[in-house]
Amino acid sequence: MLDTVDKDALALSQPFTATLLRLLRAQDTHGVWESKPDAEILKDFVVTKEQRRAMPIIGDPDPDVLWRIEMFYTAVGLTVEAETGVMAGPMMKMSHEGFGRLVLIAGKLIALSRHLRDVHRFGFDDLTALAAEGAKYVAKARAEIEAHPEVARV
């Protein structure tokens, strides 16, 4: 069985996680993250079950969590682009109390559509779950693009 360090290293080497890391490091214009390890950069994406239980059930999402959601789906879009050659970018609409909708747009196609809820508790059990969820959405979006190339490739 893999221990946590090995599991994290494996998760960090996946294409989606590597893309998310590059995207986040690219935002670090002042170089304050340069010496930080990858797992540290992604630590706010990990919300353990215990942490989640300690959060209020209903809450207004703060700008940081909205930014992390935007980065997560931007990384999904960039990974899709690397695999298909089709650019895909997110648009998010928040309504009230952490409910909303996110779409990933490729050309004229909605390659992925997600109804968001409990946005203030956005996060993953561990890096392995983060990598798996990212890869799942990449695969979904890619399948849509391949099913409708005439709408996606415009």
Next chain:
Amino acid sequence: MLDTVDKDALALSQPFTATLLRLLRAQDTHGVWESKPDAEILKDFVVTKEQRRAMPIIGDPDPDVLWRIEMFYTAVGLTVEAETGVMAGPMMKMSHEGFGRLVLIAGKLIALSRHLRDVHRFGFDDLTALAAEGAKYVAKARAEIEAHPEVARV
């Protein structure tokens, strides 16, 4: 030649304008607009050339103007739905200083995509221009839906 009153009456009778009016009146939960004529309800959608010239070139859009843009494109979507039977709703993403993007989503199809600029100066020369622009976007979105029914009708 039609005088202004006749021109306004003609504009207000168009399907798009009638839909926008119904939508706006539906938001009037306290009945304060009940006795107001239609042209009065739409008056903030009219920004004359003189008014526009008096506005700063760059400005941050206020919530009222973002609300009017959302209502305008929601009415485009409702008119499209009445004509095609396909639901279409807007999503808007604002970046900085009044730049942004608006999409009208029908099923998995982007039926209309508009890059927005100078959002703080959103408005139309008169009700005739409002009716004409609305009808133009309805026709565009409808043509997209008819070109890609398998993506729009899901």
